[in-house]
Amino acid sequence: METALRQVRIGRHSAAVLDPPRAGCEPEALAEIIRLGPDRLVYISCEPSTHARDLAALTRGGFRIERAAIVDMFPHTYHIESVVLLKRS
Numbered sequence: 001m002e003t004a005l006r007q008v009r010i011g012r013h014s015a016a017v018l019d020p021p022r023a024g025c026e027p028e029a030l031a032e033i034i035r036l037g038p039d040r041l042v043y044i045s046c047e048p049s050t051h052a053r054d055l056a057a058l059t060r061g062g063f064r065i066e067r068a069a070i071v072d073m074f075p076h077t078y079h080i081e082s083v084v085l086l087k088r089s
Contacts, residue, residue: 005032013038024050027057034061041086051082064089 016038018025024047025033033041034057041063045051055065063086071081 005029005036008032008036015040015042017042017044019044020050020054022047022050024054030054030057030061034058034063037062037088039088043084043086045082046079048080048082051084055084055086058086062089063087 013036016033016036018033018041020029024045041058043051043055043058045054059065065084066087067085069083071083073079073081
């Protein structure tokens with residue numbers, strides 16, 4: 001993902017959606033998202049600990065958390081999806 005993001009030109013990007021694997025985003029991918037600076041970013045995660053880690057990096061990079069929700073996509077299990085809407089500060 002980092003390689004593909006490096007090829008995207010800086011410009012006006014209104015939105016982006018991230019849905020990484022359980023391990024979360026690589027720091028290089030987060031740096032590229034911050035560089036591109038979309039107005040809105042929806043980050044979906046199935047692992048709360050890596051979600052929190054990556055959200056901390058994104059907020060340090062100029063995004064603010066606008067809304068957050070937990071969605072039970074897997075009834076009768078402990079698995080959840082957390083969804084956060086971030087906006088550029």
